[in-house]
Amino acid sequence: MALPSQFSFRWKKALFDCRLFQPEAQAIILNLAATFGHLPFTAENSMLRRELIEILRKGGGMLDNMGLRIHGGSQLQLWVQKPLGSEKVSVMDAITHATTEALRCTPYIEACIETLHARPFLVRKAR
Numbered sequence: 001m002a003l004p005s006q007f008s009f010r011w012k013k014a015l016f017d018c019r020l021f022q023p024e025a026q027a028i029i030l031n032l033a034a035t036f037g038h039l040p041f042t043a044e045n046s047m048l049r050r051e052l053i054e055i056l057r058k059g060g061g062m063l064d065n066m067g068l069r070i071h072g073g074s075q076l077q078l079w080v081q082k083p084l085g086s087e088k089v090s091v092m093d094a095i096t097h098a099t100t101e102a103l104r105c106t107p108y109i110e111a112c113i114e115t116l117h118a119r120p121f122l123v124r125k126a127r
Contacts, residue, residue: 018098027083034078
């Protein structure tokens with residue numbers, strides 16, 4: 001597989017973006033980012049925002065090379081950065097590593113998705 005390379009996939013209502021690259025004379029790096037959706041602003045739904053921020057606090061540095069963050073100002077995102085070694089990586093290897101990392105994060109993914117999609121945002125009617 002030529003580097004840098006990237007691909008995307010959907011799983012459990014999340015969009016996963018995977019990027020593989022190799023800094024000079026170093027191991028190949030897998031960057032995986034799963035975007036769950038929009039973190040509501042306080043005016044939209046303060047209770048839901050507090051619940052999601054609590055999940056972020058608990059899972060911020062949950063496992064080695066992995067965590068939860070707010071990306072782009074309002075997107076709830078899980079990130080993973082994993083060195084894969086310096087040997088060539090096939091397309092199947094890249095997909096296997098990406099899905100293995102996604103599976104390892106399943107409890108955090110499910111907590112974010114369930115909280116985010118548990119109830120619709122509160123929308124105030126215009127007067």
